[in-house]
Amino acid sequence: MSGAPYPWQAAQWARLVELWRRDRLPHAVLLHGPPGLGLDDFARRFANALVCPATRDDGTPCGQCPACRQFAEGVYPDYHEVTPPADRQGIGVDQIRALIDFLALTRSHGRPRPVLITPAEAMNVNAANSLLKTLEEPPGDALLLLVCARLDRLPATILSRCQRVDFPRPPRQTALDWLAGQGLSGETAAGLLALAHGAPCAALRLAEGEVPARHAAFLDAVLAVLAGQGSAGTLRAALAELDTAQLLDWSEALLRDLLRLRSGLDGPFETPVAAGRLRKLAAPLDLMRLFEFQDQLLVSRATLEHPLNADLQRDVILLGWEALSCHNRRKPSHPHRVTAAP
Numbered sequence: 001m002s003g004a005p006y007p008w009q010a011a012q013w014a015r016l017v018e019l020w021r022r023d024r025l026p027h028a029v030l031l032h033g034p035p036g037l038g039l040d041d042f043a044r045r046f047a048n049a050l051v052c053p054a055t056r057d058d059g060t061p062c063g064q065c066p067a068c069r070q071f072a073e074g075v076y077p078d079y080h081e082v083t084p085p086a087d088r089q090g091i092g093v094d095q096i097r098a099l100i101d102f103l104a105l106t107r108s109h110g111r112p113r114p115v116l117i118t119p120a121e122a123m124n125v126n127a128a129n130s131l132l133k134t135l136e137e138p139p140g141d142a143l144l145l146l147v148c149a150r151l152d153r154l155p156a157t158i159l160s161r162c163q164r165v166d167f168p169r170p171p172r173q174t175a176l177d178w179l180a181g182q183g184l185s186g187e188t189a190a191g192l193l194a195l196a197h198g199a200p201c202a203a204l205r206l207a208e209g210e211v212p213a214r215h216a217a218f219l220d221a222v223l224a225v226l227a228g229q230g231s232a233g234t235l236r237a238a239l240a241e242l243d244t245a246q247l248l249d250w251s252e253a254l255l256r257d258l259l260r261l262r263s264g265l266d267g268p269f270e271t272p273v274a275a276g277r278l279r280k281l282a283a284p285l286d287l288m289r290l291f292e293f294q295d296q297l298l299v300s301r302a303t304l305e306h307p308l309n310a311d312l313q314r315d316v317i318l319l320g321w322e323a324l325s326c327h328n329r330r331k332p333s334h335p336h337r338v339t340a341a342p
């Protein structure tokens with residue numbers, strides 16, 4: 001048994017507990033992995049373990065002592081969390097200053113003082129700069145836990161001062177077993193896991209939200225266009241609620257499936273739709289056009305980082321789906337127009 005919150009984190013948990021037991025824990029640990037693997041939960045559990053006077057051998061906090069109870073209620077006084085505020089994007093310098101003040105003022109009675117910054121890449125430049133000094137010379141009992149999904153968005157100066165612990169996506173079966181334990185199984189679980197790019201916690205969150213219904217609407221609309229029963233205009237109307245990043249994500253996944261099929265390969269598919277339906281739709285599609293559309297989506301992804309481009313890229317994607325439909329291409333532009341001679 002592991003003290004980690006999730007089964008796919010056992011190795012990373014054991015490694016940190018081992019360092020802690022040998023008094024070798026660094027002052028800053030960067031927990032790195034794709035979103036939806038439960039890294040925040042991992043960091044909080046580890047922080048809790050550090051302050052519990054009765055942790056078990058595997059590092060599990062006892063759950064009974066005053067510190068554990070305060071931790072569970074979110075009122076433990078010697079722990080501090082920094083996350084982006086709801087009303088603005090990113091973590092600001094004022095939040096890092098408050099963190100530094102916290103580390104300067106609190107007394108920890110000889111126990112480590114954990115702090116969590118998540119997601120660390122949300123720190124703006126000033127925030128990251130003001131954290132540097134603390135990372136260079138942390139107060140003796142501080143442990144800075146940083147959670148990060150995108151290393152390329154973290155300044156190298158921060159990265160180089162942290163010990164990195166990587167969390168890969170779990171094997172598919174591990175994820176499915178865990179989801180089954182949460183009451184999600186069969187095709188539903190497999191579909192949600194695919195939608196969440198293999199991240200089990202993200203898959204579970206999807207099950208609780210509106211995303212599956214939106215994804216079904218996306219598939220219905222796009223598959224209708226491919227079958228010649230719609231246009232970029234009908235797509236735009238059907239997908240008005242969908243943000244461009246999500247549209248791009250799902251478009252890429254569906255396109256990869258279509259390319260697999262047109263290249264003579266078969267499943268497993270990323271799109272949770274009956275394979276027979278996918279095969280039927282893929283059969284008449286032009287392979288070169290599929291590749292062209294894939295290139296286009298790569299450009300969209302590169303351009304999307306800038307919010308002003310979102311609307312433009314949205315149109316590119318919708319028109320791309322329309323252009324794929326053989327029915328649209330075969331049809332003359334005005335089939336019923338009869339020009340009367342003057």
Ligand SMILES: [Zn+2]
Pocket residue numbers: 052053054055061062063064065066067068069
């Ligand atoms: Zn405890």
